[in-house]
Amino acid sequence: MESSITQYIRSIELDRKNIPTWSEYPFNLPAIKDLHKLSFHPKVTFIIGENGSGKSTVLESIAVAYGFNAEGGTKNFTFSTKPTHSDLKSYIKVVKGIKKPRNGFFLRAESFYNFATNLDDLDEEMSTEPRLIDYYGGRSLHEQSHGESFFALFQNKFGREGIYVLDEPEAALSPSRQMAMLSRMHDLVKEGSQFIIATHSPIIMAYPNAWIYQINEGFEKVNYEDTEHYQVMRAFLNNKEKMLNILLE
Template identity: 50%
Template sequence: MFLKRISLMREQVPDFSQYPFDIPSIASFDQLNLASPVTFFVGENGSGKSTLLEAIADKCGFNTAGGGRNNTYETHAAESELGDYVRLSWMPKVSNGFFMRAESFYHFASHIDELQRDGNDAYRSYGGRSLHAQSHGESFLSLFMNRFNGQAIYLLDEPEAALSPQRQLTFLRIMHELAEEEECQFIIATHSPILLGYPGAQILSFDGGAIEEIGYEETDHFKITKYFLDHREKFLKELLEEE
């Protein structure tokens, strides 16, 4: 592990009534201690998990639109407003890594195409061909298998967005090899009960107005999915016939 602690410099925050400091989980946030090479951020949409992940990426020097330190391009609303008020504690500090945002991955793929057209061998790190020439799921796996390597930190925002359940399992295997054999660290914002099942992962919930560590079986992702699978007909009858 490299990143050990994430702290909010509360004394420097100008106004807790303004976004993003008015998000309950951020407003109550002081510091987080990371205890596993794989950490998951979970919570409902708008709970603050992606906002904090983006701030971490900003402090790491990664492009907050998606990419690493050397990926310079711009997309709308890519600037992190929280990043200036977050402190990261490292042991040791690493500069290698990547921030992947599912929502802006198209723009990142276009950026790689531009680098290739400019004479750089940009495709080499992404399976040898344009990410746009691959299916959405294939392009994600190309990134994970070819761009990710040892002694680095990887920040992923909803990587399951383009992955089928089978490919989510493939990603778990890739992540395990990188974490166990190549000393990589992952912080992942996700809604996937499959990814959350990674053994030994730390799960931090952003629901309930605070950031708290919870167990896998305590997540809504597990409980709702399990109840649906165990009681599908009853679940759907109650849902669809509810007045």
Template identity: 50%
Template sequence: MASGDEASDLGRDSGGFLRWVELTDDGRDRSAYPFTLPVVAGLRAAGRLTLDPAVTFLAGDNGTGKSTLIEAIAVAAGFNPEGGSTNFRFSTRATESSLGEHLRLVRGTRKPRSGFFLRAESFYNVATEIDRLGVADGYGGASLHERSHGESFLDLATHRFKPHGLYLLDEPEAALSVHGCLALLTRIHDLTQAGAQFIIATHSPILLAAPHARILQIEPDGTIRHVDYDEAQPVLLTRSFLVNPQRYLRHLFQDGV
């Protein structure tokens, strides 16, 4: 699991395709979105966000800016804002923030042979574009619309994700069952063993268990902490709930259960 030594985190020599992320042009207006997000304040305070050469997770509560940062890194790396590979250039509705224009990506010496940005909320649009381009053969041989949401996510990871690739995933667990999360965890592990790099925003305690992953937890005040698996918020809360769900239900429902 990830080490909790934040000081060594900043000095680690990352051998991935992306080594770290930092803000540029700090003279901008900080009172407007997306620069009001906790993660942007945390990135500014830290100076850089060091990425693991294999797997980096962004964890934290809703509203801390995990998805916005993943999207911004993807845009800065040349991916389509709605998802897909660097060759996808469709646009259904431009909703991405301007944060990607203010990020500097420090790259490693290797170049990825493949890559993909999986954005759960707009994956329907990506599947439609794959059909329009007539490239479904590279995604399992049939239209992703002909499979369930979860099946299409797993088919993407199985057939489209390749060794020596750069993959940015925004809450991939959104469509997956527990078994699906375990299958994706296995695929991530196999690909990192073959030289792939993943950056993933997630709430899933299952995905966070990826061996040797770097877990960066974004706190509500913007602090970005490098935490162990057992310290990660999704793990702590899920464990606590499963041990005694009635305690939580009594607190949530004042009329009792």
């Protein structure tokens, strides 16, 4: 399937001629050195790779260049607890489609606590009805487990015709909740939403007909069954005793 001009994010392009140096982070990452243009599926695109490969850095730059807060939330959130985002966002051009989304959210698993705190603080400061938390299920995200708060977000805040940039959403979800997330994603995709997701989860990246970019030296589009995540998990489950003997000897 070719990229559609009606999707919300069609592609990104790296402004290579103005990169200040290729020897410092994040520009020294192999994935960034190889990056020219990256196109996205109109519905679901996954970015996968080993820890430290640069997938979260790239995802963050996409979200911030599109207009989201670096620590997560909708475009209306501007809080900052500690400026940790990279300079990559300043050199990323987001190529948009002609259609504007009705909804959107940037989920960062590592800073979700900060987002939940900011949400509570804003409700306390404004004291208006409806409260902001009412759009997230009506119960403080801090009063729920990490997994429950993630799922409350998916169920209540994510809506039709939205652009959703998710960084490791599986971090707080059990396998069964990851499967429930797939179902929720599918409902939203049918309602015109687009997802760009960085993940390690073989369950989540199994979403059918998605594009999967695996980061090695650069971005390589791969089939689900060819991902290292799928192959390692399958090998472990099919040969548990043998794998444990190798790992624990």
